[in-house]
Amino acid sequence: MAAGLTNEQYLLISTVRRFIDNELRPLEDAVEKTGILPTADAKRIFERSRDLGFYAMNIAEHHGGGGLSALDWVLVEEQFGHTTDILIRRAFGNVYEILLSGTPEQHARWLTPSVKGERTFSVAFTEPGAGSDAASIKTTARRDGDGWVLSGQKTFISDAHYSDFFVVTAVTNSSAGARGISTFIIDKGLEGFTIGPDQLMMGLRGTTHAELFFDDVKLGAEALLGPEGGGLKLALQTLGRIRLAQICARAIGKATHVLDMTIEHARQRKQFGQSIGEFQMVQQMLADSAMEINSARLTLHDTARMIDKGNDVREEISMVKVQASETLGRVVDRAVQVFGGSGYAKDLSIERYYRDARICRIYDGTSEIHRSVIGQALLKGSPHLYDMVAQ
């Protein structure tokens, strides 16, 4: 049980959990073995999810989405953590809220089809020379009449081969530093735009990651998303809620699922004539995992409630990102230990969870970057981050 949730929220959670158990979990092993989700399966789970009103739940109802509050959304995303991210992407959509900042024309061309599941997209900020330092990108967009010409390269772009378009950052004014970066929407298939081969990863089987190459790609004026020079600000403003949901909540969901499996194994597995759960050192691992998950979940829910009240919670989101992703790392590590050799073997899903978990401390801001956001806020004077009576 979590504190302060309504019956409707529990109903939402259990409906999503049932959908995942019945429709998605049976596909996990095949995706892991083959590296692909067959198109027919992807279509079926998308259609089932859409019919149940589950697709694009984070997007406001007047744009055709589910219109969930931040709290409801993280509750749902926590359940998503109980299966693989790629099945979630196909079933429930991955509509980044950055598109909401577009004009009505941009909404009609890119947002509405995404909310309906007719088009999918990725965000592309990282470059070979610019990861944590997102302001040091080299991709440029130069004015060309009413439009733009885009040149440069992105890397590690999730789901690249499945996406129909990309939200891309580029320098539009090289003398303005972070205020000289703008955001553009780039359709696949434009002349001069190519997508590189799959960059194979440690985990996350079932999708691809790729480099994007822009060789003087001509763009119309309508490709500029948000104000010129406002690209990094736009990203900061719109990616926080999605980070809380897609990374933090899912990490806590994954940790919960892995702990369920670990407890069951500790009950069933017998050594020295008794279940290994009888050994206090095993109990300690279970107890530590449960305590850490609970504590991360409370911080997650608290932060989501603050978003729903309209508070600026940038640093709080950084705190949850570090806490949730590092909790998951410790929980899956203990799980491998409790499972022993079978935790390391490919036959069980524990080793997959172990590999998949590792990325959570890296993408969408590394633990070090989020710690430095928190540390800088503390030094500037943000006692409310740790003292409940401070403003």
Ligand SMILES: Cc1cc2nc3c(=O)[nH]c(=O)nc-3n(C[C@H](O)[C@H](O)[C@H](O)COP(=O)(O)OP(=O)(O)OC[C@H]3O[C@@H](n4cnc5c(N)ncnc54)[C@H](O)[C@@H]3O)c2cc1C
């Ligand atoms: C599977 C996967 C999917 C991804 N998907 C996407 C995507 O869809 N779109 C996208 O744009 N990007 C994506 N990325 C890129 C990802 O966001 C970056 O890898 C991440 O931001 C880190 O950047 P980097 O790899 O360049 O590491 P670097 O920035 O080079 O960092 C290397 C190390 O240095 C540390 N470091 C750097 N700066 C500091 C500092 N100031 N203080 C302390 N330590 C520091 C980092 O914490 C890290 O430990 C993805 C990456 C992976 C692996």
